[in-house]
Amino acid sequence: MRIKTTLCIACLAIFAGQALAAEPPEHVPGAPAALTSESIVAHSESLLDRASRGAGDLMNSGLQYLGIRYRFGGNSAETGFDCSGLVRRVFMDALGLNLPRTAKEMANTGERINPSELKPGDLVFFNTMRRTFSHVGIYLGDNRFLHSPSAGGKVRVESMSDDYWRTRFNGARRVVDQPELRSAETNIR
Template sequence: MRVICVAALLLGCALCQAAPNDQEPDEMVRMLEERGVMARLGSQLQQARSDMGERASDLVVRAMGFLGVPYRYGGNSVDTGFDCSGLVRAVYEQSFGKILPRRADQQAAATEVIDRSDLKPGDLVFFNTMRRAFSHVGIYLGEGKFIHAPRAGGAVRVEDMRVAYWRTRFNGARRVPLSGQDVGSP
């Protein structure tokens, strides 16, 4: 049920907000219908519209468009695959034209610290997955879920931050300032 709720939230935003510049709304709806997601959501889409702002929904829709793209260390595109920070960087660049630093630890250092209780869709969530702080990053989607490129052999996917693995490795949350210049160094 939770997966359906998160999907409803994300898809509702896709349907009722402005489409990304390079993708028409009809294409997004068609893709979601082909995956059978639209049929399962029903009236939950209405609630989703009121839960997110236009900018965050654009970012989340764009990130969800990368679901299933293979993981590749150092990867930063659909063609090459993504690692965690490459995914975050690509989503922010394509959604807002905002250039983030390349590595997860650099992204953490270059963005605004926020409390976990203040997380909003589009915020960055960081984890210690390699015995060092800020070694993994994802994009918060809402309802405790985040999207990320997990590891070699995996693909971009959505996971729940509340499960034991992620909960014990959580390092902090950050917000990307959208006004002004690029954040940090590329």
């Protein structure tokens, strides 16, 4: 419990200081809206704000599964998660995105990014079974990622700087808002 609390505090600290866009003033139906540069800025939400909120939603959703046991083919908290099952559940819960089922298929989704460009919410891939993209996790920031490791393990946060993960890193993807991934009706349980 102490680890979960510490991780939640650390995650909140990552997003501290990132202001959310101001609430737009109420608009009276039928009244003309004055378009000034100030009103446009006040009424629009920046891409950075939306991305920050999306990453925060992902982290909040993902961290609730800390300690859930690993299960090959698992995709629910009740039965356990494998790596891709965890990632699918988190992205569906937080953003309504229906990602492919396997780590290898996820590696073909979104935009390929360099390790130096990693941001919270990006997918990180590893070669853990002598084949590329055999393991996936969610980057949290500060060189840490959330994942469901392997048989006997539990959902946890680890450092990508650890020798094991550093030597097996295969790449990263940023899942962009792709229409084919949006599915509010898809049930992945």
